[in-house]
Amino acid sequence: MSHPVDGFIFDLDGTVYLGESALPRAVEAIATLREMGKRVLFVSNKPLEPRENYALKLSKLGIPAEPDDVITSAYVLGYHLAKTEPQLRLYVVGEANLLMELRGHGLHVINEFMDQSPLEVIQPHGVDAVVVAFDRTLDYRKLNTAYQALMQGAKFFATNADKMCPMPGGGIPDAGGTIAALEHMTGRKVDLLAGKPSRLIMEVALQRLGLPAERVMMVGDRLETDIFMGQQAGMQTAATMTGASTRNDVARMTTPPTYVIENLGDLPGIVAQSAS
Numbered sequence: 001m002s003h004p005v006d007g008f009i010f011d012l013d014g015t016v017y018l019g020e021s022a023l024p025r026a027v028e029a030i031a032t033l034r035e036m037g038k039r040v041l042f043v044s045n046k047p048l049e050p051r052e053n054y055a056l057k058l059s060k061l062g063i064p065a066e067p068d069d070v071i072t073s074a075y076v077l078g079y080h081l082a083k084t085e086p087q088l089r090l091y092v093v094g095e096a097n098l099l100m101e102l103r104g105h106g107l108h109v110i111n112e113f114m115d116q117s118p119l120e121v122i123q124p125h126g127v128d129a130v131v132v133a134f135d136r137t138l139d140y141r142k143l144n145t146a147y148q149a150l151m152q153g154a155k156f157f158a159t160n161a162d163k164m165c166p167m168p169g170g171g172i173p174d175a176g177g178t179i180a181a182l183e184h185m186t187g188r189k190v191d192l193l194a195g196k197p198s199r200l201i202m203e204v205a206l207q208r209l210g211l212p213a214e215r216v217m218m219v220g221d222r223l224e225t226d227i228f229m230g231q232q233a234g235m236q237t238a239a240t241m242t243g244a245s246t247r248n249d250v251a252r253m254t255t256p257p258t259y260v261i262e263n264l265g266d267l268p269g270i271v272a273q274s275a276s
């Protein structure tokens with residue numbers, strides 16, 4: 001019935017680790033899948049840290065990883081724009097890492113319009129596109145600059161659209177609210193979303209794996225993002241019960257995932273079965 005699986009795309013938070021600890025059986029399962037010759041890629045929606053940091057964190061947890069084994073929403077946006085619209089001058093509502101990431105792809109990032117008072121109608125000349133991201137340094141000046149640029153017709157891009165970022169004890173506001181504010185003010189909608197659950201992040205992931213969608217399994221804890229976008233891309237999907245979703249949530253889905261797993265430890269068995 002199902003194709004053999006040659007590659008896996010893993011969500012990170014709630015799937016591979018939670019906070020600073022690997023989730024049960026994750027380390028052994030990924031090692032076993034690699035021993036079976038399976039390709040593995042990790043995806044994160046967070047634009048706050050370079051891929052090197054994720055690779056280092058995974059390696060410390062016992063899952064050896066190189067920066068090329070990881071893609072983030074910031075990386076996907078930079079990679080995509082460098083290929084499709086490298087000439088655009090970008091105004092970024094985001095943190096230092098995102099600016100670095102985009103510049104690292106050879107893109108033109110405009111510096112803050114620091115000489116202007118935040119209370120005037122500034123004229124952000126030369127902005128072709130506004131990039132909105134998770135930004136813990138967000139202030140009125142940035143919001144105003146982004147607003148003015150969008151009103152003048154700049155393109156509207158976002159790294160990720162998460163409402164909040166889970167933290168120990170709750171969560172903090174993510175990019176979703178900033179996007180919603182700018183959409184509300186301008187009457188426009190985001191033109192391009194790089195992160196989950198966009199089609200783009202799955203396309204880039206498949207390019208990195210070098211595999212067709214039907215030979216890849218998307219593994220994640222969030223049904224409305226991880227599982228949904230895996231299904232949209234034509235991948236097999238596995239929902240893990242180690243994070244945001246329960247078996248009751250799965251039971252309410254119109255299109256359930258291919259597999260529901262207790263944790264990643266169930267994956268090698270699934271692979272062995274589908275190969276036989």
Ligand SMILES: [Mg+2]
Nearest residue numbers: 011013014221
């Ligand atoms: Mg997750």
